[in-house]
Each structure stands twice: as structure tokens, then as C-alpha cells.
Amino acid sequence: MENNLVVQSNELILATYTMQKTDKELMLACISQIDSRPDAPEVTKQTEFKVSVDDIKSLFFGKKSKNEQNVYRDMENASKRLYDVDIVMSLPENKILQTRLISSIVYDPDNGEVSLSFAEKILPYLTQLRANFTKYKLLEIGELSSIHSIRLYELVVMWVNQFQYSKDFTLEEFKHAMNVKGKYKQFGHLRQFVIETAINDINENTNYSVSVEYQKKSRGKGFRGLKLSFHKKTLDKLTGADGALSQAAIQSIVDSVQFMNDYNDHPSLSYDGKMQTDAFKREMINIIQREPESFNKPNKGLESYLPKIKH
Template sequence: MSKNLQIKKSNALVEAGYRLTLGEHRLILACIAKSQGQTLNDQTLYEVDALSVVDLVGITRQTAYEELKDAADRLFNRQITVPYDQAGETPAIRRFRWVQQIEYVETLGLVRFQFATALIPYLSELKERFTVYPIDDVVKMTSIHAIRLYELLVQWRSTGKREIEIAWLKKTFQIADSYKSISDLKRWVIAPAIEQINLHSPIQVGWKQKKTGRSVTHLVFEFSPKKPLKPKTRKTLSREEAKDLARPGESWDDLSKRLGVVIL
């Protein structure tokens, strides 16, 4: 699968309430990226194979096989909830599935699936409000919360700041029952997600909490593009320093040329 592919989702889908495993999310992202330039629909039987995931994410072939098999077992029963407000109607919550059918072909190491009809407008009819980013921004992340938080932040790329209500974030990530205290949420969700975003994505994020009265009710994130490495002031990098700057599948020679430094 070629690099520099784009992920494009409606803002409503980015902010929807759902919970996926890392493997399930990678399957969805791989399909969106692989179908770049095409209009996604509910009639096509899309295919994502293990070798494509290996090439895209940089994981082992065995891990890719296991992730795809697990995704095929779980994804059919996953649901998405989004606020729905059509002119003249009372606002409601719409709930639908990701896929209408899915199968795992073990001998070929691939998943075939059709998107659910109700999902298509959130992936295809993106005339106005949508979020787009290169898939390379998230492929090295191993936390589903990091990927989702990154999407929520790049929605506000033009301002470099986003304030998120904690109750809304828990509902959106569907983790309210798992992390009831703010300390647990920060320790197990927010801090690891920010660490991965700062390590693997092109933005640098800082964050703080905000109180309403005596209770912490919001998290405030401020972010900006990372400053590019300046070859004039840094001529060499160790492989340990350079490995986190490498793109999936990129050789040391290619990385050295792209950064303009010597990798020792």
C-alpha cells in the first residue's frame, strides 16, 4: 500500500460515540486510505489483507493476521451513535453499525466486508464539515485513544486549541464505566495518548485541566506543528534517536536523505 494516503471523515463521525479495538480501527483506516480517490459505497465488498497492514503499520505478519481475524470476529457487532438533527424534526440519537457483513479468509489472510448503508454519508458525502489528515500521522500509534484524540485535535488545527468536556469525552470514547475518576482517566487514557501523539504525530500537544466550581470538568489542549529538524545545527543522529522519525518501511538510507543528516 502506497504512503502519504489521506484519511477523510465527517466531523460527526470523528465526534461519534463508539469503541473499537486497535485492530478494528486499523482495518477501517486501511480501507479508507486504500480506497483514496474512490467514492465509498455500501455495495462494494472491500478487501484488506494482512500484507497491506504490515506495509502500512509496520507490525509483524503474525500480528497482522491476528488483528484481522479478531476484527472480523468483533466488528459486525460494533455500533456508532451520533446526534441527529434534521430540519423540522426533534433532535435524536442515531445508532447504526460499521458493516453490514464481514468475513475473514484465513487461508489468504484477508478480511472482506461491506460498509453499513447508514455509515456511507459519514465517509462519502463530505462536502462541508470534515476532518482530513495523512494516515502516516497515526500508523505508529498503539493506543486507540491516541488516534481518536488526535482526530479530535486536528479538527481544530486552524486554532491550535480545543477545550473538551470530560463527560462528553468519556461518552464519545465509551469509557465512562471504565474510568470513573479523573485521576484514572488522566493516568490511563489522556497521558498515554498525549505521549503517543507527541512521539509519533506531526504536532506537539500540551494540556491542562479546567474546573467548574470545585470539580474538574474540562480538559484544555493546545498544540502546534513540530519544528522541523535543522540539519545546519545537527549533522548526525544515532539510530536510537532517528527510529521514531522513520516512516513505516523506510530504510536508514532513505531516512538519512529525507532528514538531511548522517545516521550513525
């Protein structure tokens, strides 16, 4: 299970709901068992997804020892909370969907397992997905320590897949995105328990780097918003002093004739990108940021072009 992909529609990534970290872990352990490809077998509200104590321990506890009875107790409690979770999702044409997440639960304390079935209305956002979805390996969130860390990680992966590498928020917009609207009325608490905790957690335990810049109010004391910048750690050598990517550095790489010669056959390039210089440069800026690990020809990694870059 640890190598299974978690695949969710972007509508579900952006949906509003409240759950604890153990609830989210159990939810993702079930989602990772779904084959989300368009031609995959049909999943219905009767389809059960089984998660065992051993699954949870191997995925989310690492080397930490935890009593099996306690793990099962936590799984059972998380299942009960998931059964009560409301998902509120924005749909096209200004419509809003409100649905339960889970339709049924089977408890099996003798074997240390629970089996969950997803509600019918949520299945289109987990199965037979053709576009506008976000995916990552379940193992990638195994070391994250809070629900806020997991939430921000999913958003960062989604944004990078959409060719966005920074986001500006008012404080209220950020709270809404993080599903903490109405909470953390003091900025210091929001900063300490949500923003800094999630960013430090992601930076320490995942393959992404996130930095934050706080935006002060134009008058008086306090802050009105924040800007998040993020990239894959493979690009750390292309970051500035603020931790954000240096756009000048990336531009220098794509302007390099040698780089163009080396990677004109990159599989993510379109036909126009392979045939036209301007299209190559335009597309490569996004490809570098989205999938820097794909530049893996011997002695031709992105860092090999850095000596020519002026920061």
C-alpha cells in the same frame, strides 16, 4: 496504501462507538481506500475493501516482527468485532442515527486477507464529501500505540481544520469525547491511561503537539476539567513555556510589514485578504496555525520573523 488519505465526515469523527485499537486500524485501512471526492465513483454496501496481512504489518508494525498467522488471527478477530460495532451519531434537528459500521465480511485465510463492506447508512459519511470533513494520511497514525491516541489525534486534526487551537472540557465532557464515558471513575486512572498516554503518543509520533492544563475544583481537592492546546510542530518555535502557542508571537508576525509583503499572494487568502490589511491579518492568524508548512518561500519561513518577536 500507506499514502492513502483517511477522510471522514466530522459527524463520524464525533460519533460514539467502542472498539479496540486493532479494530480501528482495520477500519481506517479500509476507509483509506475510498475516494471521498464528490465526483468519485459510487460506493455501495456491496463494495468490498480488501486488507492483507502485509498491509497491516507495513502500516502498523513498522520494524517490529510479527508472525503472519498471528496478524491474520488479529485481523479476523478485529473484523468480527467491527461487525458488531454500533455507531451512534448526532444529526441535525436533534435526531440521532444508530447504525452498524460493517455490513459483510469475507475471510480468506489462504491468502491472508479480509474484505469488508460498509453498512449503507454509514456510507454518506465516507463518500462524496463536499464539506465538514477531516482528512489525514494513514501513515500519520501508524506509530500510535492506543485507541485513545488515535481518537485524540483525529479530534485534534478536526479542531485545527475548524480554526480551533484549544478546547476546554469538564471531565465528563472529555470522557464523552474520547468514548470512555462510564469508565475511569478515578481521575488518576483517566489521567494516566487516557490523557497522558494519548498526549505523549501524539507528541512523540505525529506532526502535532498537544499540551494539557488541569483545572482544579473551586472548593476541595481534585479536578473538575482540563484544557487542551494543540498546534502543528512546525510552530514549536512559537510556543510558550506551557507548550501552548504564543498568540502574541503570531500576532507580531501578521503585523509585520515584511511578512505582509512576502505572503500577500498566499493561496489560502481570500480576495479580501489580499486586498485589505485587516482581513489579511485576521485570515493569516488562522492560516499560520492550520497550515504552517505552507510558509515555505526560500529564507522566508515563519522562524525568519522571530527576531522581532517579544515573548
